[in-house]
Amino acid sequence: MEKKVLILWLLTILFWGVSPVIEKIGLRSVEPLLALFIRTSAALIAISLTLFLSPSISLSSLNLKNVGILSLSGILAGFLGMLTYFSLLKAKNASQIVPLTSTYPLVATLLAILFLKEELNFYKILGTTFIVIGIYLLFKS
Secondary structure, three states: OOHHHHHHHHHHHHHHHHHHHHHHHHOOOOOHHHHHHHHHHHHHHHHHHHHHHOOOOOHHHOOHHHHHHHHHHHHHHHHHHHHHHHHHHHHOOHHHHHHHHOOHHHHHHHHHHHHOOOOOOHHHHHHHHHHHHHHHHHHHO
């Protein structure tokens, strides 16, 4: 694995691993929709500053189709997915909800095979099987 990829992977795991604990604490006395608004607003500020300060970003690659597709993704994952996730996180233990909601690669893999015509091979079948087994084991106890 390339050094840059390894560092980005470890940072992603760290950021995504710490975030649910912080969110669970924040959701103790805040409703999920308001919490999502605050979280998204903070992310928007950070993204805006990064875009503004990054000289390599060009808006010329944007077109109506790209904006529409990415907007749909934002509504599905950034709003609806996060709202249902925050509602679950407020109601149950983070140690159960985070792994449970982390099964989305099963859906993504199936949809990628069906709609993007990605290859279904032994390793994808094995990997998705391990995800299902892992979720079963987490909830068995």
